[in-house]
Amino acid sequence: MAESSNWTHLHAQVHRTLLYRQILPSTQRLLVAVSGGQDSLCLIKLLLDLQPKWGWDLAIVHCDHRWRSDSQASANHVEQLAKNWGISYYLETASDIPKTEAAARKWRYQALTEIAIAHNYPYIVTGHTASDRAETLLYNLIRGSGADGLSALTWTRPLLDFQLPILDIRLGNAGDNPNSQISADFRWENQDENSQSKIQNLKSKIYLVRPLLEITRLQTGQFCLEQKLPIWEDSTNQNLQYSRNRIRSELLPYLETHFNPKAQQALAQTAELLRADVEYLELAASELLQRAMSPIADSPQVNFQLPLKLNRPILREAPLALQRRAMRQLLQQILPSAPSFESVEKLTSLIVAPNRSQTDPFPGGAIGRVEHPSIILDLKF
Ligand SMILES: Nc1ncnc2c1ncn2[C@@H]1O[C@H](COP(=O)(O)OP(=O)(O)OP(=O)(O)O)[C@@H](O)[C@H]1O
Structure with a gap:
């Protein structure tokens, strides 16, 4: 895209971040995880606008947990957006509705990984923001985490720690799920030892990338408004039974009003600093363990x-x-x-x-x- 009137401060900021951090190399195939919410819509629009500069091959993946009555409508909405933008769309629908938030998240990452493997995408990109980072830090702090938990949400990480047995179960299920887009050749039970190790190898080469970690939710909301992006509101975001929602809608606003108007950015920066400390300490500890x-x-x-x-x-x-x-x-x-x-x-x-x-x-x-x-x-x- 020429740096025309469409080129906003956010385009420039994300472009700079990608140049500086080298987390999404040019001409790569990128699988963008789009829930339909403001963060991931902002992400996909920014990547589409930056695409001519970077030469990526973009696709959208959506995971339907079947949690909400409007979840299929939301999947259709995202599919329509992909069509309008002329990019590939992948849908994974849960065969069993996950019972908890943690189970839903686990299922989602498995589904994303499987689609990436099956369709040869080395990068899965998500719309996590500085606000998510700040919330994660607060959530883990209250639960008594050390520096590791406080520095959660990195810019990029290999999807190595998704254990194969989990993939195994899911791929087994894929056969029973008519909505699954995983082709039969990728079902785990159909794999011989050689191709299983090929999948393991491929998995180790898939990266999860979060390019919006310096941008707040307020900014993604404003961007969607300016760009007239049709956000699909997630009704469960209002449910204060989820601690994360209470942190988002009560604790952070309280901290911003009474302590620091830039609390989100400050907490996100703390997470960033701790991240580097943790990496250094983990390496030194592993050397110590080897010696001992x-x-x-x-x-x-x-x-x-x-x-x-x-x-x-x-x-x-x-x-x-x-x-x-x-x-x-x-x-x-x-x-x-x-x-x-x-x-x-x-x-x-x-x-x-x-x-x-x-x-x-x-x-x-x-x-x-x-x-x-x-x-x-x-x-x-
Ligand atoms: N249903 C979905 N389909 C596709 N992508 C999704 C979906 N839900 C979330 N994502 C991706 O994950 C990002 C973070 O979403 P959200 O903060 O709601 O999830 P979370 O459960 O807090 O995730 P995490 O465990 O990764 O922190 C979104 O910006 C989007 O890229």
Whole structure:
């Protein structure tokens, strides 16, 4: 697009962000997740307008959770927009209505990933904004998160942590769902080992990108108004039973009125700063863990099979922040679910505890014990 009268401050800002951050390379195939709400409509319009500069191949994907009575109408509305803009449209409809917000989100990311794999899109783009970042920070802060939770929502991340068993179940279901657009060749049960590893490989190359993280919801709303974009209002956004909605419509406005009129931007910036700190600390912790883990057998290969042996003098030299992170990384590998604060503290305390100190069992049954100069983790002693 020539930098004509249509070129707004927001176009320039997102264009600059993309140049600076290099999160959406030119000429790529981009799958844009559009709910029909103001953020994702703003996103797709900006990308369409920037398209001539970047040469992307754009498509829209919409996920119908079948949560609201108007959900099919909303899907039709998004489809019509895609038609008007002359771009491909993909729809995924939930075969079972997800019961909770978390289940809906999980289903949505699986559906997005599957469509991206099936139609060869290496980038999934979402309309998360600075306001979402601020809300996530507040939500996690209140629930007692460390820096990791406060720095949630990154500009880009590989979709690696979507485990294949989840994909497996969904792809199995796809056959029963007449609305599924996943072609039969991509159904997991139809895959031999070779093509399963090809899918895994492809998944590791799909990135989730959020180009609007510096733009507030107020700005996306104004943009939609100026550009006359037909927003499909999500009635569940008004429901104050959802904590996120209460943060959005009560807590943030309160903070802006009484504490800082730019609270959203300030909180989003805090998340951005913490993100870089967390990345640095996680890397340093993983190096510490590698150094502290000595295999129990003669094999030089470090792995996370029990029993495990940790070198206490090496751990003791490190600052507490790294000790905690290294212990959490270790527990992430051996516990059946995400380690709790208590589990991490329990294991960390063994770094300086007297000889023969022992923990009670962690979830899954492993026990930590000091056998000077090591910590041993095993199922029984
Ligand atoms: N039904 C949908 N279909 C397609 N894309 C969607 C849908 N819902 C949300 N998205 C995408 O996700 C972005 C964030 O949406 P929203 O804030 O409502 O979700 P959320 O549940 O908070 O998501 P997250 O868990 O990713 O933070 C939207 O801007 C849009 O790009």
